[in-house]
Amino acid sequence: xxxxxxxxxxxxxxxxxxxxxxxxxxxxxxxxxxxxxxxxxxxxxxxxxxxxxxxxxxxxxxxxxxxxxxxxxxxxxxxxxxxxxxxxxxxxxxxxxxxxxxxxxxxxxxxxxxxxxxxxxxxxxxxxxxxxxxxxxxxxxxxxx
Numbered sequence: 138x139x140x141x142x143x144x145x146x147x148x149x150x151x152x153x154x155x156x157x158x159x160x161x162x163x164x165x166x167x168x169x170x171x172x173x174x175x176x177x178x179x180x181x182x183x184x185x186x187x188x189x190x191x192x193x194x195x196x197x198x199x200x201x202x203x204x205x206x207x208x209x210x211x212x213x214x215x216x217x218x219x220x221x222x223x224x225x226x227x228x229x230x231x232x233x234x235x236x237x238x239x240x241x242x243x244x245x246x247x248x249x250x251x252x253x254x255x256x257x258x259x260x261x262x263x264x265x266x267x268x269x270x271x272x273x274x275x276x277x278x279x280x281x282x
């Protein structure tokens with residue numbers, strides 16, 4: 138049942154990304170190019186998504202301690218901006234700005250077989266694995282001292 142819910146959720150997410158054209162790297166790059174050929178239409182997509190999530194969060198999620206599937210809802214305990222958050226946000230923004238591809242739309246686009254998307258996904262996975270490896274080495278070194 139959990140897999141079915143995950144599949145349906147993923148399909149809805151993918152359809153939403155496709156309908157909003159967030160899967161088109163050129164559309165995203167034009168949105169981010171505020172000094173050039175700016176296309177502000179994605180601002181409406183982000184505004185609608187933020188509004189819908191905010192309402193759903195306050196009405197349906199905030200008071201819950203477990204998800205509909207029974208898994209605990211884990212809210213991060215760190216609420217202040219730290220170096221890890223800044224480095225992660227800068228890395229994410231740099232990758233998104235240079236390629237016009239965000240991880241969600243990249244996964245939604247993977248079936249198209251476009252080389253740019255496939256390379257992005259491979260590099261994204263390498264980056265995630267490298268991050269895990271670096272974090273484990275850094276944490277191990279920090280606990281031994």
